[in-house]
Amino acid sequence: MIGDQCPLPGSGDGDRIQLAHGEGGRLMRSLLGEVIIPTLGNDLLAQAHDGCVLPTLNGPAVFTTDSYVVTPLLFPGGDIGKLAVYGTSNDLAVSGARPRWLSLSLIIEEGLSLSFLRRILQSIADAAREADVQVVTGDTKVVPRGAADGLFITTSGVGELMMPAPWPEGIQPGDAILVTGPIGRHGIAVLAARERLEMDPVPTSDTGALFPAVAALHEAGVPIHALRDCTRGGLTAVLHEWAHASRTTMIIEGSQVPVLPETRGLCELLGLDPFHCACEGTMAIALPADHVNHALQVLQSVNISASAVHIGEAVPRQISPVAVRRSLGQLVALDEPWGAPLPRIC
Amino acid sequence: MKYVDEFRDAAKCRPLIEKIQQTVTTPRTIMEVCGGQTHGLLAHGIDEALRDCVRLLHGPGCPVCVTPAQIIDHAIQIAAQPDVIITSFGDMLRVPGNGESLLECRAAGGDVRMVYSPLDAVRLAQQEPDRQVVFLAVGFETTLPATALAVRQASQLMLTNFSLLVSHVRVQPAMELIMQEPGCLVEGFLAAGHVCAVSGYQSYRPFVERYRVPVVVTGFEPADLLTGILECVELIERQTPDVVNRYERSVRESGNSAAMALVREVYEECDQEWRGIGTIAQGGYQLREAYRDLNASLRFPIQDLSQQFFDVAASPCRAGDVLTGRIRPSECEHFGTTCTPHNPLGAPMVSTEGACAAYYRYAPPVSKTESPLP
The missing domain is CATH 3.90.650.10 (PurM-like C-terminal domain)
Known part of the structure; x- marks a missing residue:
């Protein structure tokens, strides 16, 4: 999977996700600060604390969660990033809610190329703009090669109920x-x-x-x-x-x-x-x-x-x-x- | 969609239904041989539309249903060995042997992969030179040329890590067996169009001579099926049994001679165990001696399976009765109660081509659904 989709790095290991990217040190900080937050940037995400304080809603909140595993990660018409944003937003929408905020949890297989991850993050940002939701909190884990299939994503979403829930x-x-x-x-x-x-x-x-x-x-x-x-x-x-x-x-x-x-x-x-x-x-x-x-x-x-x-x-x-x-x-x-x-x- | 829409056109099908109704003087019993035809008949409601004039019996032509449980057990045993990859067609993976299915074997750690073509399995063997790749080769004459091609390709590539576990079956000996049944009800056959596209239909001439029943080569779309049934009831009513090809766009009398030449190069006929039915003389194919190096049953000799063997007679499944047309699936006492696709007693309820699965899918029994509202 990784070999299939991610070109070999041109400059040594610098273009590959390593276990250290998920271990809380400098690499992780740079991944967050230089890649993830700037790509998904919004005021709420920029709080960058353990939790995000959300504005008060005008109605009952609707809360949902979903995990995304797909092979291949890129496919005609979309990719796992788009899927993770639209999928959870759509669960809110069909619950009669206006999608507002998402969490984004990435489980990355060691060795995934950084440029591929950037591409998926950009795709997440584009989809979030399109769906009018903000990614406001998240988590990144890196697991050893073979313990995941490239990239798994979990998104949870909060929406604002705007009609009687259409159950x-x-x-x-x-x-x-x-x-x-x-x-x-x-x-x-x-x-x-x-x-x-x-x-x-x-x-x-x-x-x-x-x-x-x-x-x-x-x-x-x-x-x-x-x-x-x-x-x-x-x-x-x-x-x-x-x-x-x-x-x-x-x-x-x-x-x-x-x-x-x-x-x-x-x-x-x-x-x-x-x-x-x-x-x-x-x-x-x-x-x-x-x-x-x-x-x-x-x-x-x-x-x-x-x-x-x-x-x-x-x-x-x-x-x-x-x-x-x-x-x-x-x-x-x-x-x-x-x-x-x-x-x-x- | 060309070659599909025009054969599903209701305006074309309704006159055929009326013509069949006008032709029969008394309800006629016809067996469609192929599981694909069974599904076509049920999915489009043709069996219902003809309910008063044609009783359709569903034949033994579901390749997955008739694959012996022991072959599946053997495949699972092979998959349990280190550095082995078992491959087969998707539908085959779900059917349990005497114990588990290949899908369950995969969940338990076996490397079991679905391929779309046997040639994909050959490619996999090239990509994984350090592992043994075994293809579980099942099916009638429809899949036979493709597996023969895989054998030839692997042989030409001199692959030492590719082999086949062969359980191919021949359709005509099964039809003979059905006709030899005491009290056989079948008055005519719809022969399987795809099988005939490969093997032709010359060999049905002596069959028709011997058993005095018509054989009509038939396709799979509603208009194909109705055309085949109409031809068949006309032959029955006129008492002029014959072999007639009504799948003209795909089938020639001599079949696909290039494919059959390849098949004959690689395989020879043999007596074959059919699940639910028993051993049928000359009912299958085995690899020729020249290809014994590619024979997985020699490369991975079967271990003692006696622990797992269960007595077919003791099994409550009436697959044999269903596959030979003695009963319809819905006439089985277990259908929809103790036997469902989610909890099957036998292969015909598992495979997407199985007659029981078709009945369950398109005409669910009352007991399966919720009780009616108060």
């Missing part, structure tokens, strides 16, 4: 189900990059900030019953979770669910289902059916959700929690995958 228990039979864009892009982009499956066009991750879409719906007064970003387990996992929480059945019109040709192509080749593949900038929305047109109008005016569509509805609980209408018009149950999807043999 799936609020889903009613008759609610419409929307998605904000093509599904499965992130999972397929990472798979193609990791396995070096040469595809044309290259599948790209949808990694991005969902808050602008949530905020637009809120500001337009669209009532929202549930929000959820379709990360691990993809749209399938969200629909199952919603069906269980609200004791409804999700009926999805298969032909309405947007899937990019490159995603579909790879899924067809490997025998995977795009419904099960992860997204990192796409969410599902449940809302009262009579607000669908308004919601779509609002969502389509925001970049991240420009290709939002109406894909189905919640109905009173039937035998299957989730069913998809396939091309011949038959409703077919959609089961939850067992662990990560594996390609079929032939």
Whole structure:
């Protein structure tokens, strides 16, 4: 991994992260003072104490945390840094909160190139600006070579609740189900990059900030019953979770669910289902059916959700929690995958 | 998407469904041989659409399901040795042997890797000259040419750290076995399109002569499956059994002669153990003597597995009945209750191509879900 992505240093060991970078001495101070803080710089981070004193919020706080491990660290459409910022911000956004502050914890494998780390930090800074959040506190650990896979990141986030939390228990039979864009892009982009499956066009991750879409719906007064970003387990996992929480059945019109040709192509080749593949900038929305047109109008005016569509509805609980209408018009149950999807043999 | 969309077009499929309904004079029983076809039929709801006129039995064509548990146990044993990497296709890693699966073996410290092609395993052997790389070669004639190519490549590269644990199977002897069953219900077969793309379909002519049932070479998309079923019921109704190719865009009568020449160079037919079914005469392939140096079962002789052997007769799994079409998965008393993909009794519930997994996935039993709301 390290050898793959990080060019050999031109000037001896100076360009490599060493164990000492995490051990509290001079190297660590210079990493913080010369690299991390200047790149992510903001007033709160500049306090540089053990804890950060945060301004008072205007409403209840929402708090979340997530860890990011991905191979490869760079992939078409994003990298682990972007993922770590958008992922946690999106968890806040789909909780009905405006993302405000993040912590950033880096676990670095000894030997990672410093210029690669700078690149990831810059990516974190760019994503934080885009998502309108500040990294206000953090931690850096360096572990011996082989004890991690290049770089692991954990971010925790604090947001300000701006609407009743859109938990799936609020889903009613008759609610419409929307998605904000093509599904499965992130999972397929990472798979193609990791396995070096040469595809044309290259599948790209949808990694991005969902808050602008949530905020637009809120500001337009669209009532929202549930929000959820379709990360691990993809749209399938969200629909199952919603069906269980609200004791409804999700009926999805298969032909309405947007899937990019490159995603579909790879899924067809490997025998995977795009419904099960992860997204990192796409969410599902449940809302009262009579607000669908308004919601779509609002969502389509925001970049991240420009290709939002109406894909189905919640109905009173039937035998299957989730069913998809396939091309011949038959409703077919959609089961939850067992662990990560594996390609079929032939 | 070309070659996909036009074969999933509902406007093309509905007339085929109607035509099948009009053709049958009494419900007909057809077996689709391949697990990929089973999934296609269930995923698109074709079995439901034809419920009143065609009973579809699901054949033995799931490569993972029929791979003997002992081969998996052997692979796990090999993986436990130092400096060995076991590789195989993704779907194979999840199926338990008599004890654990290769994925569980990996969690316990074995170096088990999923590859997309056997040639990736050859490449891995080149990259890791100090370690032994073993490819678990399973599957029907579909995967056979690729593993044969890996053998030839490794042989040309004179790799001394690459070998194959072979458990390849042949589809036609299994079809013969099914026809020889007393009380066999099968009136016609949908032959596996991908297998025929490699091996052709000439060899089905004596089969049809002997058993007087039609064999229709069939693809995997809804329109392909319906076209194959229609052809098959027409042949049944006319009582004119024949071999007909309805997967014309992929299959020629003689198959892929270059691929089969390579296969014959590397492999020879042998009697083969099929999981859940038993030994099938000439039901598999083994490496030819000329390639014995690449035979992992010789390089890593099996240790005593007697501790792990369990009595197939004592297993509650009815995989054999399912794989030979005696029962449908949902007719098994364990289906969806004591046997689920999360807690499988047998391989057909594990593999993504297994008939039980397909039934579970696309038509979950009532008992699996929550009880209805009060």
